[in-house]
Amino acid sequence: MLGAVPVGPAQAAGDEGGLELSALSFSPLAVDATAGDATATLSWTVKDGNASAVTVSGDVYVRQISAAGSTVGPAFDISYSLQPNGSAMTSSVSGNAQSSTYSYDFNVPQYAAQDSADWAVVRVTGSDDQGNTLTVGKDRLSEFASIVTAKESVDSTGPGYEDVSLPPDAPRYLYNAAKAVTVAYYIDVTDPESGVYKGVVTVAGPGGQTASGKLKVLTAGDGNTSCGPGTGGWGSNEIICSVSVTIPAGAAAGRWAVSRIRLTDNAGNTSVHRSLNLAPVQITQNATLRADDFAITPTTVNNWSASQKLSITMKPSGVRQGLTSATVWTGTGCGGSVTQAPATSADGTITLNATMFQTYSKQCTITGIALEDGAGDVAAYGSYFGGPDLNLVVTQIPDTTPPVATSASLSFTTIAASALPRNVVLTADVTSFAGVNRFSVTVYDSAGRPVSGGYGGLSAVTAGTLQIGVDLPQGLTPGVYTVGFELTDEGGLYAQYGYANVGSPAPGGPLQVTVTDS
Template structure:
């Protein structure tokens, strides 16, 4: 166990006050210094750590850090800042990840420390800084390498390493040795990552996902490298950042600590970078202690980068221009004429918005030089289908890409649903009973309709009216689509209906939302073919 030495707190506060006095005296006389100070923003005037050595092997060691901040802006009422500790090598090089202590003048979450004495004009701060348990060596030197603060009036200060040297705010810690760097698994392209990227005019971005673990020090940062033709490379940084709620964000994902974290990384491939296949070739990861792990020699998750210079396509078409998917899926065909290819077309990909695209391996080249790709439109509710991307790769590995999904030349390929212009038609209607004894209620009568509907009837409602035209019962709902032929519906007759004559009115709704109404009292609808639907309740 190393000796732990504490500097008396009174000495620290005296030094802080004395340091501030000396700084002001060197700049000007006392009155003048006060006037100047009232015009400035926040300033760091004292900084110290309470221990010169500490044993952190237990995992719960702390060092006391004290600092003093003044603020010459009389309007300021609050302050926010951070203090960064980091390992310093024998050569002065910073090692591993900085560890940040956050503070504010008023106590508030998620800031870790607040003023322990004084006012906004001159405040003392103190905090027990948790020393990391792990380091790459058993002994490490730590120092305050950066202090920043801002007040609520826009005043700021930042003191870097050189400006902090006069404070000698550092300590030596004994650690548990962490000798291994982070590891990863699950590396893959993001699900929305295009297979093709057109970079003739602008840079393009490839996005990847990976899961990173480091049980000791925790993950700090990393870099993912893509390699392309002719030795070209591009890379993207992997770096968790602290959120205001205390969580870590690494790309699209949030985690609660850096020991087990999901990350996304974006790699920008510059405009005009060599065309061809680019794939993940290297992953380098660094933990908070500075240990580095590197996996290279990869050839993973390729993407086709192109300027459409070797292989091209033209004469794009999408047929039919109007599709009928009212009663099931509808097929679409995308045709084009490739040129400049060698060894045939190895694969062709079509992406669509609103319907399902496809990948066709070794598509057949027709006598006129065209190839055809198939697409499927889901039933009923897909009103519009737009081709957003077309990519082709020849047998020699050269490719071409078109459409916004691949950042390529714009395509104008849109198909739409055949419009629904005709409401359902009832050709005939009949009830299985026209007279029912009151003693048999409740029960249902069966209404049989012969219907014709271009898009199909898929919903209904019906109402039972008494002789005065008042509704006494009814029901509604969805039904399996019927385009032609019989449609059977139940007419509810509840218990307690009085003797007399009752009328049935009904509405049919098709898949396009058009409605047809029959048999409602008061002339508000079409007449029922064959006459009104009447049911008599008798006393039998």
């Protein structure tokens, strides 16, 4: 353990006229953390010799120090600010920019590699709004009561792992002939005592070639933890880490898998898990099994009213023991397929399938094609696998023709005022390139004032009869009422019928209902 620490007055000054750390201390200087609920209050004061300064903020870093004086585990970052700013862990308890005091209750970790551990302030930083900065290192910090000594529960074992996997949408084949490729892994790591700190993941390929990537658990000011992009949790006793491993350009083709995981916990214990064979990917330069003459048909489709099938053709070569599978990956708006043992035509080509989904898919891009043969050789093409674009694109035929109503009628044309409210049914025969999927109706009185209306959605109709309910409300006075309607298709084009000043007349004449007084 470290020797005695002076507790009398001391200073760590910045530039003259700028920031300085004038006081810092833990209280108490010794705690019992074996039950996991020990707290030591850290207080510090920052002075600013610049009279114009208004704001001060910075960070205090606390870390475990070994008996040999080296750091153990991660640093705890305590952010501070003179004024509450929503992100700092603590704000000033007194003073102004020229002299501000802060306090933070540091939760001393329960576990260490031995039954006693020192937790020390190892660095203090600060800055003000006048451009002055402060950095205080461990040598100057030793002049303060900057260390709390804790009785600890002993953690003597390193971390473990529960699972290693590739993300669900990650490619299982990668093309690395011209440039390096990166493989992303998810690893569920565990350490029930002090928690996981960091690690190294090694991936092995043919001929003893290896590549590796690092993981590190980070703790935010609010206590949330993360371990690589897209991860998050609370605490580090069990957390899923994302790890990226870069396999160099031209590295050996074949099967690469996670072979070794080295993990270190927050107490400094390390465990090494060897001879693994997990989450494999296939690396290829398309040197043995190959394909060319890629084509797709059709290149334009009318998918407004129904999904459309696409055919992708290519000519494989270098096939050994027959093709076992062929897989098509696509961008958004369409879907690929997996074909087991694809048939080869007389001219040496194979045909694979994709689907461009109905209505809202404007474009379908084939992003990847992978072939595998009976000898285990792989060929991978397209950006999905890290290779050049295939330039296989299908586009939607644009919707340029609004819907058309060829006839329209009402279920009745006369009704007594005493029979209201009542729905009259508007029946219309329509044709539409993209399919009618919405409608609106308006009922006008003889002066052209709207008295009722409505709108709604429909299952898309390209040709057929629509029936739309039109509300005739209670209280209509006797007279003639006219119904106008609008049809809108899947592409947003519309046609209006029976309105006074816009659109077309209703086919077959005005749609009118006479309300009588009897």
